[in-house]
Amino acid sequence: MREALKTRLALFKILYTNRVTQFLISQWFFITLAVFIVLAHFFPNFARHGGTIRAEYTIGYGAVAAIFLQSGLSMKTQKLCYNLGNWRAHLSVLTISFLVTSSIMFGLCSGIKKANDPAIDDWVLMGLIVTATCPTTVASNVVMTKKAGGNDLLCLCEVFIGNVLGAFVTPALVQMFTSSSLFAFGNPASGSSVSHLYADVMKQIGLSVFVPLFVGQVLQNIFPEQVSWCLSTFKLGKVGSFCLLLIMWSSFSTAFHQRAFESVSHACIIFVVFFNIAIYLFFTGICYLWARPWFLPLLFPTEPTQDSSKAYKTFYKILSPFYCTKKNAIAVMFCGAAKTAALGVSLVTSQYGSDSPHLGKLLVPLVLYQSEQVITANFLVSFFKKWAADENNAVIETAQASNDIESGATSSAKKSCNIDRETLASSSAMK
Template identity: 80%
Template sequence: MEKCKNLWSAFYRHKVVQFLISQWFFITLAVFIVLANFFPNFARHGGTIRAEYSIGYGAVAAIFLQSGLSMKTRKLCYNLGNWRAHTSVLTISFLVTSSIMFGLCCAIQKANDPAIDSWVLMGLIVTATCPTTVASNVVMTQKAGGNDLLCLCEVFIGNVLGAFVTPALVQMYTSMGLFEFGNPAAGTSISHLYADVMKQIGLSVFIPLFVGQVLQNVFPKQVSWVLTTFKLNKVGSFCLILIMWSSFSTAFYQRAFRSVSHACIIFVVFFNLGLYLFYTVICYIWARPWFLQKIFHQKPREGSSTFYNLCYRIFQPFYCSKKDSIAIMFCGAAKTAALGVSLVSSQYGSDSPHLGKLLVPLVLYQSEQVMTANLLVPFLKRWASDECEDEDTSKDQDLESGGLSSRQDRPDSHHDSTDSSSEIK
């Protein structure tokens, strides 16, 4: 018996085994994508397990229930008032990303490359008009030590507005010009689309979050014990894999990857990857514009002019903390597939002959953004570590005292010296 334990211990400590364990997310995701390919009907929307409900609602609800159990109510309300961050994320998510995508797709369309399908380009434009993803950015922001409360606020606001903004942007980009053929002219379906989005956001985001907040405030000691004992922070990553499994199953069932050439799919893969990284860089520059630190390099003093005092109060808070910047980077560049499939099918019809081609960019973008974000997590976590040290210490104290910490009664005030004025007081 002792020999078996030693063999198992040696096997477990082996470098290869440790590497495979550290990469469990990608390995599990690959397995589920293979399953989606061979058994697409099982986890597709409307399939065997009715994934639009069991996964689209259940898995997403599990992520936000865990968020509600672990997030302080006071801080959540505080971040809802961060209008500067909301403005930044919504502007990038809807206007900046879609306009860049539209310009690039117009250039590609004018090149008349027969290997690039025009409806796939239309799918890229529709993908860029979609709101931020529902679950993956919250999970990645938590893993990177960013402001997950702010991220959660962006998810709710962005997806509610997406029911109105996404169809309007698609109409704007397809009203005339090179992509007029892709105009869905779906004004009659917008009310139905809005009802679907509100139902999904309400049942999978708002209610689980509300329940988590109630349980956290009524039973703080028990909630703290459950969070630490069952390691619920790991649940989000697995639920994220289930969401991607459902999206791939739907795409495979629709024969999305068979309706276009291999060259076109390879193009979309690398195009999406480059765009996601480019959008992330834009989000970083937008969240931490270097010129603000040059202009407002010191706080107003007694001898400072009224104009400087006024400009400092208005513009300096747009230079976000590192934790807020992580949330903005993950939210601004991400696009939803959980709601995106509904947005596309509601506008073009579930029986459209081009639906598969329209879904190819969306499904690929979701998987690539999750994998790329997962690779960026350790770098961003290291970058923001100086802002996370004090909060981690406070969280440990909260757990030891049953969650009854004085920090529950005030917003997070830890920032480095250069970012101390970046949040709303």
């Protein structure tokens, strides 16, 4: 019996150390995503919105809340408040997320529609425009920014601000773009169709983002040692990636249940797949140029001194903060290019109606974009992590230095206390 057990353990050890096995373990995210997509195809009713498990609540609220609870437990309150005041980054992300990306998408889709290619469905092009008007995604950019070593605190602030504003901005942008004669067919046409949307979005953001984040912050400040032990012992950092997979599973289940992929030709789907990847990388490049304008270091190569002119000092003070650090730039790149499907599905159905015959075609670009942005972002994580390694190392060294100073001060204080005690003891003995 013991020999058989030893043999099995030896085989398990060989399999675990095998290169193929190690590769499969490292790619667990993509493998699990593929499994969930297959499950969504064959059992769409289980995890769809309004399905067996009521995914709009269990996943739309529960999984997202788990991600932000973990964020609240691991983020320092002081740093979170500091990033909330970073108005320059907020302005950059909101401008890119709502105005720049949607305008570029509208221009590209207008050119494609004028080409009159019968393989490209007009309602799919409308879906691409609606996707571009959506706010940044609720969960994936926070997970990816943290994995890449970026400023996940800033990313979390952008998620909250962007999605709250998205309830108002997205319908307005859709109305603006559909006022054009090219896409007049896609105009929802009634402002009353989105009147109830604002309360629903506020409720979802409040319950799935703000409340768990607040609870995490309270627990972290009241029980810091216990929270730190739980985070390290139960590996709660992995929870975000798995919850992100659940969100994508629910989105695909909803799309398959509504026969979104059956209502569009194969050629059109292939076009959307490759177009989404290209446009996501293009938007990421724009975010990088926006976050780190190349001309600012040329205009302000050094910090102002006493000999510098007033103009140089003034413009340096105003413009230099717009040149983000690498950690902040990673957050801007992940937030600016990402689009939400968790709220995007609600934004689309509320405007066009859940019984619209074109709803499936409208959702195809949104659902595909969400999965492709996560897959592409996973490949960018390692590159961004290496790129920002110097800043992360500097932060670690600074933290270690401050800890050494604190420990040195504590030890010196203890020594002085001991010296004082010895002096008192010797003086009392002399007396």
